Amino acid sequence: GENVEQHPSTLSVQEGDSAVIKCTYSDSASNYFPWYKQELGKRPQLIIDIRSNVGEKKDQRIAVTLNKTAKHFSLHITETQPEDSAVYFCAAIRGGSNYKLTFGKGTLLTVNP
Amino acid sequence: GAGVSQSPRYKVAKRGQDVALRCDPISGHVSLFWYQQALGQGPEFLTYFQNEAQLDKSGLPSDRFFAERPEGSVSTLKIQRTQQEDSAVYLCASSMGQGVGANVLTFGAGSRLTVL
Numbered sequence: 001g002e003n004v005e006q007h008p009s010t011l012s013v014q015e016g017d018s019a020v021i022k023c024t025y026s027d028s029a030s031n032y033f034p035w036y037k038q039e040l041g042k043r044p045q046l047i048i049d050i051r052s053n054v055g056e057k058k059d060q061r062i063a064v065t066l067n068k069t070a071k072h073f074s075l076h077i078t079e080t081q082p083e084d085s086a087v088y089f090c091a092a093i094r095g096g097s098n099y100k101l102t103f104g105k106g107t108l109l110t111v112n113p
Numbered sequence: 114g115a116g117v118s119q120s121p122r123y124k125v126a127k128r129g130q131d132v133a134l135r136c137d138p139i140s141g142h143v144s145l146f147w148y149q150q151a152l153g154q155g156p157e158f159l160t161y162f163q164n165e166a167q168l169d170k171s172g173l174p175s176d177r178f179f180a181e182r183p184e185g186s187v188s189t190l191k192i193q194r195t196q197q198e199d200s201a202v203y204l205c206a207s208s209m210g211q212g213v214g215a216n217v218l219t220f221g222a223g224s225r226l227t228v229l
Contacts, residue, residue, distance in 0.1 A: 034216075043220040044220045099169075
């Protein structure tokens with residue numbers, strides 16, 4: 001089945017700096033890659049996603065890049081703010097199905113004021 | 114409803130007790146998922162429904178876990194004879210199941226189960 005590796009597990013940045021979180025996946029048939037943000041004790045919320053026919057997608061301060069050849073995708077947050085502090089999860093649709101998301105283990109991002 | 118609702122938000126059970134967790138998905142969402150999230154981990158797939166049909170239950174850890182969605186809307190995850198290793202947050206998610214939003218999951222706030 002699909003395997004998603006995410007790193008780093010923790011990331012601490014100063015307010016205003018950029019943050020980058022990277023994920024790799026194992027199944028070349030995976031075709032949908034969402035990123036979720038989860039604040040402590042709250043539900044995971046979709047912040048951005050990308051499909052395999054696109055190499056990059058941007059939404060204000062957040063961007064995601066996808067390298068299908070290398071089977072990795074990254075989340076980029078620019079001009080970080082304290083409210084960006086949360087756990088971020090990447091995920092991929094397993095090859096052979098179009099519904100079962102496999103998640104990475106998460107990255108705890110701390111933005112220091 | 115406007116979002117995915119789950120109840121109870123918190124449940125403490127003694128080892129061996131049965132528990133039932135409820136999920137009310139977004140109205141009209143065809144697909145419903147249950148995920149288990151252990152502390153400090155990402156969500157792990159448990160089971161998937163398309164309307165009332167349970168199409169995949171490969172992630173259920175044991176036969177003590179049972180899920181149903183009899184009318185294609187509300188779903189219940191039941192855990193029999195709870196064990197300490199069942200302690201986790203149980204997340205429900207729903208999606209439209211077709212079209213552009215087919216894979217876009219909206220999660221509920223989860224039910225945190227603690228087994229003593």
